[in-house]
Amino acid sequence: IWHENISKLYQLHREIKGSMQMLTEANAMLAEEEKFKRLINEKHAKKQLMEQLEAEISQSIEQLTIMIENLPGSENHSKETTRIALLLGYIKRRCNLFFKEKESNIIASDELIVYIDEISEIAKYSNVQIATVNELKGDLATRYATLFYDFFYAAADLAVYKDCPYIIEHLGIEEEFITMRLLPSEDIGNFQPEMRLIEAIAD
Numbered sequence: 001i002w003h004e005n006i007s008k009l010y011q012l013h014r015e016i017k018g019s020m021q022m023l024t025e026a027n028a029m030l031a032e033e034e035k036f037k038r039l040i041n042e043k044h045a046k047k048q049l050m051e052q053l054e055a056e057i058s059q060s061i062e063q064l065t066i067m068i069e070n071l072p073g074s075e076n077h078s079k080e081t082t083r084i085a086l087l088l089g090y091i092k093r094r095c096n097l098f099f100k101e102k103e104s105n106i107i108a109s110d111e112l113i114v115y116i117d118e119i120s121e122i123a124k125y126s127n128v129q130i131a132t133v134n135e136l137k138g139d140l141a142t143r144y145a146t147l148f149y150d151f152f153y154a155a156a157d158l159a160v161y162k163d164c165p166y167i168i169e170h171l172g173i174e175e176e177f178i179t180m181r182l183l184p185s186e187d188i189g190n191f192q193p194e195m196r197l198i199e200a201i202a203d
């Protein structure tokens with residue numbers, strides 16, 4: 001009776017089974033390492049994002065702190081309260097625009113108009129009436145929306161500070177350029193935007 005020697009086949013099967021087990025364990029280790037790296041990268045990205053946001057609004061937060069501290073001793077409590085409310089609303093919407101800019105390069109113009117109307121409503125508490133004429137339709141670059149909002153807030157705050165009773169705001173397209181025009185009813189002096197706004201517009 002002849003028997004085929006299959007011991008080598010058993011040995012090969014054991015080696016293959018062992019190799020498969022090693023591959024499974026190696027894959028599990030790689031998956032765990034990838035998960036760990038992803039968590040580290042996410043934490044790093046979140047940290048960077050928060051640092052960028054802080055850089056964008058830190059000056060406004062400092063200004064808000066000073067205004068609140070000085071409020072009890074202010075000569076015109078109502079005016080300063082309105083300015084604080086304007087700045088609070090501005091910071092809130094500015095954060096929204098910051099994250100939207102990270103998510104997408106475009107934003108619906110209607111959203112910017114809502115933000116502008118919100119500032120206009122707050123300004124009424126100091127008897128500053130801002131009539132808005134917004135003809136912009138469709139989408140626009142999120143960065144442009146941010147700059148327009150920065151500019152409009154700065155002008156509205158100045159109007160409240162200078163007791164300007166009326167302003168007409170127009171947002172539209174002129175010769176293929178998106179423009180925002182502001183017409184105050186009284187002379188509020190030379191409007192000097194903050195250096196950070198000038199630099200942002202130049203970029």
